Amino acid sequence: xxxxxxxxxxxxxxxxxxxxxxxxxxxxxxxxxxxxxxxxxxxxxxxxxxxxxxxxxxxxxxxxxxxxxxxxxxxxxxxxxxxxxxxxxxxxxxxxxxxxxxxxxxxxxxxxxxxxxxxxxxxxxxxxxxxxxxxxxxxxxxxxxxxxxxxxxxxxxxxxxxxxxxxxxxxxxxxxxxxxxxxxxxxxxxxxxxxxxxxxxxxxxxxxxxxxxxxxxxxxxxxxxxxxxxxxxxxxxxxxxxxxxxxxxxxxxxxxxxxxxxxxxxxxxxxxxxxxxxxxxxxxxxxxxxxxxxxxxxxxxxxxxxxxxxxxxxxxxxxxxxxxxxxxxxxxxxxxxxxxxxxxxxxxxxxxxxxxxxxxxxxxxxxxxxxxxx
Numbered sequence: 001x002x003x004x005x006x007x008x009x010x011x012x013x014x015x016x017x018x019x020x021x022x023x024x025x026x027x028x029x030x031x032x033x034x035x036x037x038x039x040x041x042x043x044x045x046x047x048x049x050x051x052x053x054x055x056x057x058x059x060x061x062x063x064x065x066x067x068x069x070x071x072x073x074x075x076x077x078x079x080x081x082x083x084x085x086x087x088x089x090x091x092x093x094x095x096x097x098x099x100x101x102x103x104x105x106x107x108x109x110x111x112x113x114x115x116x117x118x119x120x121x122x123x124x125x126x127x128x129x130x131x132x133x134x135x136x137x138x139x140x141x142x143x144x145x146x147x148x149x150x151x152x153x154x155x156x157x158x159x160x161x162x163x164x165x166x167x168x169x170x171x172x173x174x175x176x177x178x179x180x181x182x183x184x185x186x187x188x189x190x191x192x193x194x195x196x197x198x199x200x201x202x203x204x205x206x207x208x209x210x211x212x213x214x215x216x217x218x219x220x221x222x223x224x225x226x227x228x229x230x231x232x233x234x235x236x237x238x239x240x241x242x243x244x245x246x247x248x249x250x251x252x253x254x255x256x257x258x259x260x261x262x263x264x265x266x267x268x269x270x271x272x273x274x275x276x277x278x279x280x281x282x283x284x285x286x287x288x289x290x291x292x293x294x295x296x297x298x299x300x301x302x303x304x305x306x307x308x309x310x311x312x313x314x315x316x317x318x319x320x321x322x323x324x325x326x327x328x329x330x331x332x333x334x335x336x337x338x339x340x341x342x343x344x345x346x347x348x349x350x351x352x353x354x355x356x357x358x359x360x361x362x363x364x365x366x367x368x369x370x371x372x373x374x
Contacts, residue, residue, distance in 0.1 A: 006213040007077045007281045012265040023078040025064060025083035032061030034085060037097045046115040047099045047118070050081055052353065055100025065104045068276050072151050073310055078168060079283035080267070081274040086157045091300075098302050106306035107358075109149045109333025109349045111345065112169050113200050116336075117343060121154065130238060132199040136303065144169065144258040146279035147224035148321070149305035149332035153276045160299035164289030166275065169263045171223035174216060175238040177257050178250070185250045189214040192317075193247070193292075194240045196232035200334035204366045206235045206239055211321045213250070215280075220312040222280035224321075227251055252267050258283065269301070280312065307331050309354050318366045328365040329357040332369040 015021070036055045043054045057065075063302045064081060071079035087346035099118060102108050108117045135142040139160075142310050146152075155353070175365040178185055190212050197207055215222035230251065233240045243251075257263060270273060277284055291298045314325035330351045342359075351358035 003337075006074050007172065007278065008075060008170075009176050010170045011173055011262055012169075014263045015076065019072055023064060023071075023081045025081065026060075029061050029064050030083050030085055032044070032058040032099060033070065033101070034088075035059070035343070036100055037089070037116070039095060040096050040100050042049050042093060044303075046342070047096065048101060048342045050100065050246045052103045055097075055103060057100075057104060062104055067103055068149065069102060069105050069273070069308055069310070072278040072308075073275050073312070075171065077278040078301040079276045080210055081253070081276075082117075082147065082270070084155065084274060086155070086226040091157070093156050094155070095302060098304065102304050102306065103350065103353070104154075104306075105153070106151065106308035106354060107330045107347060107356060109182050109305040109307060110336055111148075111200075111303070111305050111333060114335045115337075115340070116345065117346075119303040121303050122231070122299055123289075131232065135286075139164075139289050139291060139299075142285045143228050144228060144254075144285045145285040146171075146224055146277075146283050147303075147305055148334055149279060150274055150308045150311040151278055151306045152284075153274060153304040153306060154269065155302045155304075156271055156275075157224050157296060157302060158297060159269070159271055159301040160289040161292045162268075162290045163287050164299055165283045165287040166269055167264050167287070168267070168277065169258055169260070169265070169283050171225075171281055172221050174283070175223065176252070177263070180252060182249070182253060185246065185253065185291045186214065188244075188250050192236075193230060194233045194235060194263050195226065195229045195336065198229060198232065200336055202339075202363060203334035203337050204368070205335070205363050206365060206367055208237055209365070210317075211253060212315070212317050215315040215318065217313070220280075220314075222312070223283070224249045224280075224316055224318070225254060225283065227254070258285075289297045305324070305333055307333075307356065309356050322360060323364070324332055324359065326357050327353075329359075335361065 040055045068079040110117050111119045121136045124137045126137040198293045213225045309328050313327040319325045322331045
């Protein structure tokens, strides 16, 4: 399972000078994914019932995915794979192929109120900075944030007319900058913070959760911040403690530092790219985008939230949100209100296939014990 963490702080110029985090597939590797897709189409199973044998990747194609996941746990905390032949796949084929790939990378996590386990990232006319707003179904620019899993993977099927630039920073470098400029804020960021679930919680859970912004483990660094959700907890829930002056100063400092040229690396995802990010050591955002009028040309990415076998341990204070803090455990995601038996069966079967720690989901905090103070 998890080894001593190798990811280091990096700055935008470091990434521009070293593209070791980019994997460019060979024709043989690409052909392996195409052959596996044809096999999966003949099997024609529901996605949640698929196993690796239904998407039989040859060793060289499996190795691409292993290198990519390993890259998220290494120097940069991210990886970009280039060359998936999505221009030759229709939407249903792309979804099937992407899900088949996930069976070699980890355990997919549910991502929204509808408990969907693979998400379409495209503008459907929704709004971002409103109550319970999410960014993936809008064309808005997004605040820097991380997704609720070990690794988020985005497969670019179609690009926009303009905009939609992906922005990534090292949260370790962000911590180092805060330490340099305002060391007094480090303990504040390691303290108790309240965040809104944005209505993605299980019905038995409260509508908000507690999680520090910076972990305090000296070996396995982790960060979690999304100002929109922190502000939403303040706006929507009277029983959430008000932010202190120091907490507001910390969030304002983040807003100053995160988009800076020093920290922020920008990349334009191209058709056939898969971007993978370690959510504990990177934060990401995107710029607003303009779409084509033709529905068949509109920007479209597919998103997976993955729990992975070699994940790091998390601090105990993160269990309320992630459900499990053990290294290599199935954790993360948001339960939503539509979990099915098919999802539960998939989770247990896939955890076993990946050699991961798994236990039935149970919330650490419920509405009932919050009301009683238990």
